[in-house]
Amino acid sequence: MTVSQAVIIGASHAGAQLAASLRQEKWDGDIVLIGNESAVPYHRPPLSKAYLAGRSTLEELEIRNLEFYAKQNIQLLDATVEAIDRSSGLLTLSNGETVAYDELALCLGSRARRLPTPGADLAGVFYLRTAADVELIREAATTASNAVIVGGGYIGLETASSLRALGLHVTVLEATERVLERVTAPEVSAFFHRIHQEAGVSIRTGALVEAITGENRVEEVVLAHGESIPADIVIVGIGVEPNTELAAAAGLVVDNGVVIDSHARTSDPHIVAAGDCTSHDYARYGRRIRLESVPSAGEQAKVAAATISGKSKEIAALPWFWSDQYDLKLQIAGLNTGYDEVILSGDPSRDRDFSCFYLRQGQLIAADCVNRPRDFMFSKKVITQRTPVERSDLIRVPAN
Numbered sequence: 001m002t003v004s005q006a007v008i009i010g011a012s013h014a015g016a017q018l019a020a021s022l023r024q025e026k027w028d029g030d031i032v033l034i035g036n037e038s039a040v041p042y043h044r045p046p047l048s049k050a051y052l053a054g055r056s057t058l059e060e061l062e063i064r065n066l067e068f069y070a071k072q073n074i075q076l077l078d079a080t081v082e083a084i085d086r087s088s089g090l091l092t093l094s095n096g097e098t099v100a101y102d103e104l105a106l107c108l109g110s111r112a113r114r115l116p117t118p119g120a121d122l123a124g125v126f127y128l129r130t131a132a133d134v135e136l137i138r139e140a141a142t143t144a145s146n147a148v149i150v151g152g153g154y155i156g157l158e159t160a161s162s163l164r165a166l167g168l169h170v171t172v173l174e175a176t177e178r179v180l181e182r183v184t185a186p187e188v189s190a191f192f193h194r195i196h197q198e199a200g201v202s203i204r205t206g207a208l209v210e211a212i213t214g215e216n217r218v219e220e221v222v223l224a225h226g227e228s229i230p231a232d233i234v235i236v237g238i239g240v241e242p243n244t245e246l247a248a249a250a251g252l253v254v255d256n257g258v259v260i261d262s263h264a265r266t267s268d269p270h271i272v273a274a275g276d277c278t279s280h281d282y283a284r285y286g287r288r289i290r291l292e293s294v295p296s297a298g299e300q301a302k303v304a305a306a307t308i309s310g311k312s313k314e315i316a317a318l319p320w321f322w323s324d325q326y327d328l329k330l331q332i333a334g335l336n337t338g339y340d341e342v343i344l345s346g347d348p349s350r351d352r353d354f355s356c357f358y359l360r361q362g363q364l365i366a367a368d369c370v371n372r373p374r375d376f377m378f379s380k381k382v383i384t385q386r387t388p389v390e391r392s393d394l395i396r397v398p399a400n
C-alpha cells in the first residue's frame with residue numbers, strides 16, 4: 001500500500017499549526033514541513049517585543065519543540081521550494097532536489113516591504129521579519145546610540161518600545177499625520193503618541209524620508225523638507241507583502257494573496273493555503289481580505305488540515321490582534337472599517353487603560369482595548385454574535 005504524502009511549504013505559524021492539526025485530524029500519511037529559516041518554527045510576534053529587548057531566547061519562542069515533531073512523525077526539511085509542478089505533483093528545491101506531494105499546503109507568509117529610497121541599502125539599515133533580522137539589529141544596537149524607525153505602525157512602535165528598553169535614543173518617522181493611522185481612531189493614535197513621548201521617543205508625523213546617507217554605513221536620515229536626523233541604525237517597518245510568486249508561477253489564482261475559499265482550498269483542489277499569504281472572502285465583511293495575524297494563520301491552518309483530511313471546517317472566526325508596548329497590552333477585536341461612531345470608556349488622554357469601541361449604525365463592529373482584557377472578551381463575543389448593545393453597556397466603569 002502506498003502512503004500519501006502531505007507537504008507543507010513554509011514552517012511558521014500557519015505551517016506548524018497545519019502539520020499538528022493534520023495529526024489531530026488523523027491524517028496517517030507522511031507529513032513534510034519545509035521551511036527556509038534554519039530554525040524550529042518559532043513565535044514571530046515576540047521578535048519586536050521580548051526578543052528584541054533581550055528578554056527571551058529563540059528556544060523559548062519555539063511554537064513546539066523538536067521532540068514534538070519527531071513524536072508526531074512530522075519531517076522538518078530545511079530548504080527553499082523554487083517551483084511547483086502541479087501536473088506531476090513535484091516540488092523543486094533550490095538545491096535541485098525534488099519532493100513529491102499528494103496534498104500540498106502553501107503557508108508562505110509575507111515579507112517586509114522594502115523602502116524605495118536612496119541609501120536604503122546602506123549597512124545599518126534593517127528590516128524586522130525574522131529572528132535572524134533581530135539578531136543583527138541587537139548586535140548593531142550594542143554600539144549604537146541613535147535609532148531611527150521608519151513607520152509608525154504596530155511593528156515600528158513595538159520596536160521603539162524595545163529599543164528604549166535597550167537605552168537607545170529613538171525617533172519614529174511616520175509619513176501620515178498620525179501613528180497607527182491605517183488601523184485605529186485618532187483617539188487611539190493620540191494615546192500611543194503620548195505614551196511613546198512620555199517614554200522619551202521622538203515621534204515625527206508627516207515625515208517623508210527622502211534619503212538615507214552615510215560614508216560606509218548609515219549616518220543620517222534626510223527628510224523631504226531637508227532636515228537631517230542622526231542615525232546609527234535605521235529600522236524600516238512600512239508593512240509587508242505576501243509571498244505569492246511561487247503560487248502565481250504555478251498558475252494558482254492570486255489576488256492580493258493566494259485566493260482561498262472558506263475551506264482554505266486554492267483554485268487547485270489538491271492545494272490548500274493558510275496564513276499571511278492568503279486572501280479570502282469574509283462573509284461577515286462582504287469582501288476579500290488578507291489578514292496578517294497569528295490567530296488568523298492558526299484558524300486557516302486548522303481548516304486547511306481538515307480539508308486535506310476529508311473533513312469539512314470553515315473559516316469563520318472574528319479577526320483579532322494584539323500589540324505589546326511598554327507595560328501596555330492592546331487587544332483588538334474585529335475590523336473597524338466603515339465605522340461611523342466611536343465610544344470611549346476611560347480617558348486615553350490621561351489613563352493607561354481604556355477601550356475604544358467602533359460602531360456602525362449603532363452596532364458594535366470592533367474594539368481597541370488597552371489593558372482591559374474584559375472589555376476585549378466582551379467585545380469579541382458581542383461582535384461575533386452580533387448582539388445589540390446599549391451605549392451604557394460600553395462606557396460602564398470596568399471591573400478589570
Ligand SMILES: Cc1cc2nc3c(=O)[nH]c(=O)nc-3n(C[C@H](O)[C@H](O)[C@H](O)COP(=O)(O)OP(=O)(O)OC[C@H]3O[C@@H](n4cnc5c(N)ncnc54)[C@H](O)[C@@H]3O)c2cc1C
Nearest residue numbers: 010012013014036044045080081109110275276292293294
Ligand atoms: C515583528 C513582528 C511582530 C508581529 N506581532 C504580531 C502580533 O503581536 N500579533 C499578531 O497576531 N501578529 C503579529 N505579527 C504577524 C504574524 O507574525 C504573522 O501574521 C504570522 O507570522 C503569519 O504566519 P504565517 O505562517 O502565515 O507566515 P510567516 O510567519 O511569514 O511564515 C512563512 C514562512 O514560510 C517561509 N517560506 C516562504 N516561502 C518559502 C519557500 N518557497 N520555501 C520554503 N519556505 C518558504 C518563510 O521564510 C517563513 O518562514 C507580527 C509580525 C512581525 C514580523
